[in-house]
Amino acid sequence: xxxxxxxxxxxxxxxxxxxxxxxxxxxxxxxxxxxxxxxxxxxxxxxxxxxxxxxxxxxxxxxxxxxxxxxxxxxxxxxxxxxxxxxxxxxxxxxxxxxxxxxxxxxxxxxxxxxxxxxxxxxxxxxxxxxxxxxxxxxxxxxxxxxxxxxxxxxxxxxxxxxxxxxxxxxxxxxxxxxxxxxxxxxxxxxxxxxxxxxxxxxxxxxxxxxxxxxxxxxxxxxxxxxxxxxxxxxxxxxxxxxxxxxxxxxxxxxxxxxxxxxxxxxxxxxxxxxxxxxxxxxxxxxxxxxxxxxxxxxxxxxxxxxxxxxxxxxxxxxxxxxxxxxxxxxxxxxxxxxxxxxxxxxxxxxxxxxxxxxxxxxxxxxxxxxxxxxxxxxxxxxxxxxxxxxxxxxxxxxxxxxxxxxxxxxxxxxx
Numbered sequence: 001x002x003x004x005x006x007x008x009x010x011x012x013x014x015x016x017x018x019x020x021x022x023x024x025x026x027x028x029x030x031x032x033x034x035x036x037x038x039x040x041x042x043x044x045x046x047x048x049x050x051x052x053x054x055x056x057x058x059x060x061x062x063x064x065x066x067x068x069x070x071x072x073x074x075x076x077x078x079x080x081x082x083x084x085x086x087x088x089x090x091x092x093x094x095x096x097x098x099x100x101x102x103x104x105x106x107x108x109x110x111x112x113x114x115x116x117x118x119x120x121x122x123x124x125x126x127x128x129x130x131x132x133x134x135x136x137x138x139x140x141x142x143x144x145x146x147x148x149x150x151x152x153x154x155x156x157x158x159x160x161x162x163x164x165x166x167x168x169x170x171x172x173x174x175x176x177x178x179x180x181x182x183x184x185x186x187x188x189x190x191x192x193x194x195x196x197x198x199x200x201x202x203x204x205x206x207x208x209x210x211x212x213x214x215x216x217x218x219x220x221x222x223x224x225x226x227x228x229x230x231x232x233x234x235x236x237x238x239x240x241x242x243x244x245x246x247x248x249x250x251x252x253x254x255x256x257x258x259x260x261x262x263x264x265x266x267x268x269x270x271x272x273x274x275x276x277x278x279x280x281x282x283x284x285x286x287x288x289x290x291x292x293x294x295x296x297x298x299x300x301x302x303x304x305x306x307x308x309x310x311x312x313x314x315x316x317x318x319x320x321x322x323x324x325x326x327x328x329x330x331x332x333x334x335x336x337x338x339x340x341x342x343x344x345x346x347x348x349x350x351x352x353x354x355x356x357x358x359x360x361x362x363x364x365x366x367x368x369x370x371x372x373x374x375x376x377x378x379x380x381x382x383x384x385x386x387x388x389x390x391x392x393x394x395x396x397x398x399x400x401x402x403x404x405x406x407x408x409x410x411x412x413x414x415x416x
Contacts, residue, residue, distance in 0.1 A: 109403075110402055110403045111403065111404075113156055113157075113158060113400060114157045115158040115159055116150050116158045118391065118400065119398050119399070120134075121388050122137040122183060122184040122185065123386050123388055124187045124375055125187070126189060128189060128218060131151055132152045132155055133151055133218055133220075134150045134151070134158070134386075134400070135147050136185065138163065140168075140180050141180075142181075144163065145162065145166075146163050146164060146166070146168070148161075148162065148223075149161040149164055149223040150400075151220050155402060161220045162223045165182060165213075165227065166224055168200065169213075169231070171229075171231050171232065172200045172211070175209045175232060177207075182199070183199040183245060184199045184300065184373070186248045186249055190278065193214050194214065194215045194216070196212070197210060197233065197278075198210070199211075199246060199247060200245075205238065206237070208235070208236050208245050210232065210233045210244050210247045211230070211232050212231070214228055214278065215227050230278070231279075233247070233273075234259070234286075240265075241266040243263045243265045245261065245263050248260050248303060249273065249278070250337075252305065252310070255275075256275075257273035258271070259273050260289065260303050263297075263300065267290050267291030268289040268298060268314060268349075271286055272284040287338055289312060289339050289341060289349065290354075291351070291352070292352040296317075298314050301313065302374055303337070304378070305337075308335065309334065310341075311413065312331065312332050312334070313329060313331045313374050314330060314349070314354065315372035315373055315374070316330055316372075318370075319373065319388075321396075322390050322396020323369060323391075323396040326360045326362055327370035327371060327373070328359055328370075329356075329358035329374050329387065331354065332348075332349040332353055332355065333411075333412075343355040344412055355412060357374075358372065358374070359371065361389065366392075367391060369390050371388075373387055373388055383405040384405055385403050385413075386401075388400060403415045404416040
């Protein structure tokens with residue numbers, strides 16, 4: 001989650017792309033503490049990420065998570081973990097997680113990755129000129145910094161490059177007082193311009209915003225050199241029934257630009273963007289795409305266009321609880337970017353529908369659990385699903401995972 005949002009992460013119990021009409025994503029898509037929260041902290045649960053919530057009152061939006069977690073969230077630091085596998089994350093007292101949603105059987109194994117693969121939360125990925133660029137959630141005080149950059153030339157060996165920002169953009173102080181991090185990034189290339197979207201939120205609230213920074217070049221040797229912040233794309237406040245975090249940008253078959261976003265509250269939303277600026281189209285409405293009845297959680301959307309359909313991937317349940325995380329990934333599809341999105345069995349995603357793609361991993365006996373906040377990397381002849389999962393052998397540190405994505409004869413995706 002990008003609130004999955006939240007704030008301070010504590011590993012073990014610790015506790016959100018392909019070339020197309022002007023937009024090149026090559027796809028893909030961000031001491032001990034007493035509460036087990038992940039890369040975005042309690043805010044993630046109380047103010048976004050886990051589960052969608054349609055039309056809940058302010059109390060109903062927050063209290064379920066407080067009861068389940070003592071607080072809620074996912075958006076903090078790395079819990080002491082570093083980019084070196086030699087360092088172990090501190091142990092934290094785990095918080096019981098709710099039962100995960102129905103999910104598929106054991107998922108096939110991910111690619112074998114090496115190097116700087118942890119801590120990585122809410123990964124966003126772009127392939128550009130033979131190099132894979134991966135950005136992830138970061139908070140003030142994290143060793144990796146804000147929106148840390150990693151690179152690879154083969155999708156397997158990863159190198160840590162540094163923080164993309166030295167501090168939060170100035171506008172966030174007024175828009176989201178006390179914000180402590182930049183979460184759930186999304187990276188795209190539009191012509192000769194790189195666009196890096198990010199989320200800013202607060203602990204236990206949907207006073208949130210999605211921002212945009214642009215650059216004329218990606219510099220792995222100096223990640224923070226070229227970014228120019230363009231301010232907020234969309235904001236949310238306690239007066240809204242949605243949470244402006246966990247964004248992802250795509251272009252439809254007619255060349256229109258869209259941003260899908262959302263975490264908890266009333267679920268996943270869609271707005272139109274101005275392709276010339278990457279910012280929101282003036283006066284464009286907020287459209288609903290997916291929701292779950294309380295206390296179900298939905299967040300971290302990602303849309304892929306394939307074979308006449310738009311596929312909406314989302315994360316169900318809870319991230320940021322380390323080895324107890326129940327995060328899992330489902331998908332639905334529609335013939336229009338605005339929906340309605342339905343799963344394989346004909347259930348509407350606005351009513352909690354979703355076809356399983358990645359199981360949570362809980363109860364399977366495997367090393368990695370809580371598989372979610374996905375990005376799809378499309379290289380034409382090969383597609384991969386990129387996500388984070390929690391390492392049960394390293395105190396639940398969030399770790400980069402990549403699997404091949406295949407499609408069955410009926411046009412539904414599966415992780416191989």
